Amino acid sequence: MKYNGMFEIIGPVMVGPSSSHTAGALRIGQIARQLLGIEPEYVTFQLFGSFAETYQGHGTDLALIAGVLGLTTDDDDVRRADELAVERGLEYQFTKGSGGQYHPNTVAINISGGDRAVRLIASSLGGGKAEVQELEGLPLRFSAEIPTLILYHQDRNGFLAKVSQLLDNAGYNIARLALERWRRGGDAITVCEVDGPLKSDICEVMRSSIPGLKELRVLDAGF
Amino acid sequence: MAFTHLRELVELAQSRGVKISRVMLDVEMDQSGATENEIFDKMSYQFDVMEEAVRKGTNEPVQSRSGITGGDGYRMYEYVKKGRSFIDGAALSAMAYALSVSEVNSAMGRIVATPTAGSAGILPGVLVSVLDSGRYKREDIVMSLMTAAAIGLVIANSASISGAAGGCQAEVGSATAMAAGALVELADGTPEQVTHAVGLALKNSLGLVCDPVAGLVEIPCIVRNGLHSITALAAADMALAGVRSIIPPDEVIAAMYRIGNELPLSLRETGIGGLAGTPTGKAIRERVFGRASGTDVPTPTAGVRACQTRAVGVRDTSMPEDHTAKTKAELGETHKLDGTQQKTREGQTTV
Known part of the structure; x- marks a missing residue:
């Protein structure tokens, strides 16, 4: 099921002109920002399909930058996101990609800041809805419509059991769960969507008590 | 659902x-x-x-x-x-x-x-x-x-x-x-x-x-x-x-x-065919963006040109075709948006 809620259809409230090329692109930028988890300094956008053909007319470039800067879809400043980027020391680059079996509105993003870097491929599905297709080259799909935990960890016995046990103890219901790894016993990423707003204490508990957990990011749907 | x-x-x-x-x-x-x-x-x-x-x-x-x-x-x-x-x-x-x-x-x-x-x-x-x-x-x-x-x-x-x-x-x-x-x-x-x-x-x-x-x-x-x-x-x-x-x-x-x-x-929203491909549609495109693109057949060169004229963030547009992880250091020297490039951008979006 691609669309789950009423306000994905009647909404979002946004500045024009295109829900997929402006609002959806902005949400992808926001997801990239939250995945990085710190203030971004450098970002590259490789545009595919319709994104590549019509990005200027729709302000897709401005929207992607606006999202990376943490602006919301209804912010009047979206139209001057390029100026804001200069003010806030964010460097960016746009290129056009070809090939790949992606949705027509797709962008590949490399974003970095401090000592962190994240790469992802995400698509704008229409009506302002965004979906990550790949994270660090792993086929992990998520939309960040509901609170989402991104766990970077080592592949080992009992990891998911520990995650679900902690979430259950704290009263969270797991809505969706996906784990992908590079190799058995190697690095892995788990994406875990939960119902209800996430409180920060659960993150601290997880960080301190899950063996093999290296990094934890929270995607907050309330952007 | x-x-x-x-x-x-x-x-x-x-x-x-x-x-x-x-x-x-x-x-x-x-x-x-x-x-x-x-x-x-x-x-x-x-x-x-x-x-x-x-x-x-x-x-x-x-x-x-x-x-x-x-x-x-x-x-x-x-x-x-x-x-x-x-x-x-x-x-x-x-x-x-x-x-x-x-x-x-x-x-x-x-x-x-x-x-x-x-x-x-x-x-x-x-x-x-x-x-x-x-x-x-x-x-x-x-x-x-x-x-x-x-x-x-x-x-x-x-x-x-x-x-x-x-x-x-x-x-x-x-x-x-x-x-x-x-x-x-x-x-x-x-x-x-x-x-x-x-x-x-x-x-x-x-x-x-x-x-x-x-x-x-x-x-x-x-x-x-x-x-x-x-x-x-x-x-x-x-x-x-x-x-x-x-x-x-x-x-x-x-x-x-x-x-x-x-x-x-x-x-399908590529701005290429139909009304976008009519002589007037193409002329409007050129008037708005100051260049002829959105041609009947999209060519890689058109895409490269689009990126070059529009690379407002950096001077170096030689991004690799394949999507590979590149940090700022790996990509080498980059250049921030300066006043001249800013004007170009405005010129492109104003009639």
């Missing part, structure tokens, strides 16, 4: 003896954990934003950011006031309102995507004109937006609401169907009549291609929003009169999906 087809939506409403909007509201409460009041208030706010955009574009002419369109909502609204139109003034004001919202959208103003920004004029157009008629309460109109949402969810999940994926029929067609269904429920039509309005409205939108001139959400998007608001009103009246969609509405949606898949890429 508790329903994936219109048929199921009708069964849910009939078995409980309630309207489709009520079914949608309960599903939303269940999915989101929000209360009835919270959801209603949020939808009411969405309607406020819709009305704001309608008034903005009818009180004064709104010009698009590119400068190629604008002022038609205001023009139509002034014409309606003269009272000499062929079609009924109330219907015509729905059109004026739809045009206005679409113009506000192209001016990068605030709108509600219903279901998308490219089709954001139709629902506000018909619903604000219905509000102005004084025949329906504001609360009931807000509830009818939930009916529209239920219809939109079915279409989005079983077909598409993206012009890039399914053509304009997926955007303007979906919005027209949603508006027609919402109107039928507002007028106390049965859940079944609601779905027939959807089927009738969508049939009249099948095959609509997405061919925006210069890739902008202006030509023909704005005019299509205006004219399809009339289609939505007419389809609602047909369904209320007892006209049925002989092809079941769910099958019409499935047909829309198949047609979308069969559309060539040039007619």
